[in-house]
Amino acid sequence: xxxxxxxxxxxxxxxxxxxxxxxxxxxxxxxxxxxxxxxxxxxxxxxxxxxxxxxxxxxxxxxxxxxxxxxxxxxxxxxxxxxxxxxxxxxxxxxxxxxxxxxxxxxxxxxxxxxxxxxxxxxxxxxxxxxxxxxxxxxxxxxxxxxxxxxxxxxxxxxxxxxxxxxxxxxxxxxxxxxxxxxxxxxxxxxxxxxxxxxxxxxxxxxxxxxxxxxxxxxxxxxxxxxxxxxxxxxxxxxxxxxxxxxxxxxxxxxxxxxxxxxxxxxxxxxxxxxxxxxxxxxxxxxxxxxxxxxxxxx
Amino acid sequence: xxxxxxxxxxxxxxxxxxxxxxxxxxxxxxxxxxxxxxxxxxxxxxxxxxxxxxxxxxxxxxxxxxxxxxxxxxxxxxxxxxxxxxxxxxxxxxxxxxxxxxxxxxxxxxxxxxxxxxxxxxxxxxxxxxxxxxxxxxxxxxxxxxxxxxxxxxxxxxxxxxxxxxxxxxxxxxxxxxxxxxxxxxxxxxxxxxxxxxxxxxxxxxxxxxxxxxxxxxxxxxxxxxxxxxxxxxxxxxxxxxxxxxxxxxxxxxxxxxxxxxxxxxxxxxxxxxxxxxxxxxxxxxxxxxxxxxxxxxx
DNA sequence: GATACCTCATCAAATTATCCGATCAAGTGG
DNA sequence: CCACTTGATCGGATAATTTGATGAGGTATC
Numbered sequence: 001x002x003x004x005x006x007x008x009x010x011x012x013x014x015x016x017x018x019x020x021x022x023x024x025x026x027x028x029x030x031x032x033x034x035x036x037x038x039x040x041x042x043x044x045x046x047x048x049x050x051x052x053x054x055x056x057x058x059x060x061x062x063x064x065x066x067x068x069x070x071x072x073x074x075x076x077x078x079x080x081x082x083x084x085x086x087x088x089x090x091x092x093x094x095x096x097x098x099x100x101x102x103x104x105x106x107x108x109x110x111x112x113x114x115x116x117x118x119x120x121x122x123x124x125x126x127x128x129x130x131x132x133x134x135x136x137x138x139x140x141x142x143x144x145x146x147x148x149x150x151x152x153x154x155x156x157x158x159x160x161x162x163x164x165x166x167x168x169x170x171x172x173x174x175x176x177x178x179x180x181x182x183x184x185x186x187x188x189x190x191x192x193x194x195x196x197x198x199x200x201x202x203x204x205x206x207x208x209x210x211x212x213x214x215x216x217x218x219x220x221x222x223x224x225x226x227x228x229x230x231x232x233x234x235x236x237x238x239x240x241x242x243x244x245x246x247x248x249x250x251x252x253x254x255x256x257x258x259x260x261x262x263x264x265x266x267x268x269x270x271x272x273x274x275x276x277x278x279x280x281x282x283x284x285x286x287x288x289x290x291x292x293x294x295x296x297x298x299x
Numbered sequence: 300x301x302x303x304x305x306x307x308x309x310x311x312x313x314x315x316x317x318x319x320x321x322x323x324x325x326x327x328x329x330x331x332x333x334x335x336x337x338x339x340x341x342x343x344x345x346x347x348x349x350x351x352x353x354x355x356x357x358x359x360x361x362x363x364x365x366x367x368x369x370x371x372x373x374x375x376x377x378x379x380x381x382x383x384x385x386x387x388x389x390x391x392x393x394x395x396x397x398x399x400x401x402x403x404x405x406x407x408x409x410x411x412x413x414x415x416x417x418x419x420x421x422x423x424x425x426x427x428x429x430x431x432x433x434x435x436x437x438x439x440x441x442x443x444x445x446x447x448x449x450x451x452x453x454x455x456x457x458x459x460x461x462x463x464x465x466x467x468x469x470x471x472x473x474x475x476x477x478x479x480x481x482x483x484x485x486x487x488x489x490x491x492x493x494x495x496x497x498x499x500x501x502x503x504x505x506x507x508x509x510x511x512x513x514x515x516x517x518x519x520x521x522x523x524x525x526x527x528x529x530x531x532x533x534x535x536x537x538x539x540x541x542x543x544x545x546x547x548x549x550x551x552x553x554x555x556x557x558x559x560x561x562x563x564x565x566x567x568x569x570x571x572x573x574x575x576x577x578x579x580x581x582x583x584x585x586x587x588x589x590x591x592x593x594x595x596x597x598x
Numbered sequence: 599g600a601t602a603c604c605t606c607a608t609c610a611a612a613t614t615a616t617c618c619g620a621t622c623a624a625g626t627g628g
Numbered sequence: 629c630c631a632c633t634t635g636a637t638c639g640g641a642t643a644a645t646t647t648g649a650t651g652a653g654g655t656a657t658c
Contacts, residue, residue: 031606035606061393062383073376076368083368094360094363320635331636332618335617339615355634356634
């Protein structure tokens, strides 16, 4: 490889100080060392960077351009070393958050945007899973935080309940169930239920109740599920804020199910007791609690 | 400064090859040299990059992040050296084009966009001046190309005439001159003329004719001039394609001036004979000729 | 137009940085 | 258990860099 940060630093100094000798002084080197570095760089690039025909050496057009690009390179290098400093100041190099896709993603993105705006050096990795899959991913990846709807308690984990969220049982307005009254479980089971695929591979921990009719369609996420509902493919539970507009304009209808057409979830924010959060994790945790509504704490 | 491209290259090799010894082989070094470089990097950063507690060394989280940033750094360095190769293949490091702001800027930007899409390594600098200012800037900056409306011939310059452009004398519909018929010069001079400020500092070369009434308002560019016209502040010449819409919808009106309400310009594309264009200059020149309509050539 | 001072290049010698080859402790896998 | 791995470490070899002195040429000032 033909470039080298040290040579670029010298190049930058020569230009900013306006001469080889002055650059040498600034860099605490001798003038001949500066001369050597510049020549080495020129030789490796195979191009003259300075025009020495005049009294004072002057940048060639190529030299100007290399200098400009070199400055960017030096800045980037500066950033790399500043990163390590920040890591030693308690910022973790990365933070993984696993969330349940049923939670409102706009809210979540707003929180992440705030994090970005704080110019936190941490790389935040967001993973979206569903139901049992959230905790599975959390454990598999040894992630730092999880925002889940269901949660298998563990002594090594700390949990914090958030404001409850509600789901509602809906179908397209034209669906046979839409007009039915006092629907019983047996009736439901005669129709196709749409459900988001529980993303846990092993069904080790429970999976949420579905009605277990004969025909269940598994969709990959709530966007797909909503589309399927609107097409009248079947009925199913949806987070209430994701179908508020459709319920209002009548394209989707809340079913009159005897078992109750609403279901309340209490999302929890979970972190590890054994591996405490870094500074970014704490900031994110605080912001999530503020945004998703803090509730009574427990562990 | 604590980072160093060579160490980062070694770091990347260790990770991609999956071990110190294999990295050494790939880099044509011995394993101890690799070990040395990694230790040097760790020492300068003041952080462990590998966890050596297990049998095989494994990246720490910080190490992963430094590696990721380091890769970017290496790519950037790669780009810098590739630049010089391209310069030696005839691409010039920079290209300056001076244009007259009266020319349609959308067309011009389309040409520049094409250049960008070709991924030409040349930095293109566009300067917009007016009338005499175009050539002045061209000479002052020793620019490579100029697209001008007026042009003081020179034996060291090569010019190429383009398709003629037309200007038209207009005023707002509500302006007193708008309804007048067979307007004479003396009548014009009783009103405020709007004109774009000739951007040449010295009025050394001509400046285009204005009617020289007592009240002349100088605007900085045609956007401002058009706004002033639409406000009814005065009358003035405008490039025809910049007021086509306003003439059609009647908000601006072409004046019935006895001296002729239309004026034809022949833009020229000028380059230097003494300093031939690089590859990017030739490409740009070709595209400008194609876009702005080629005419009979002369020099 | 002499003088002092500046520009950057160049050279041999001194100093470092990097690499090599060998060896070691620890861990792996048959 | 033995052959083989992985990465660390050490003294000596080698290459890269810096030094200090010198030189050729341009500038500034009187």
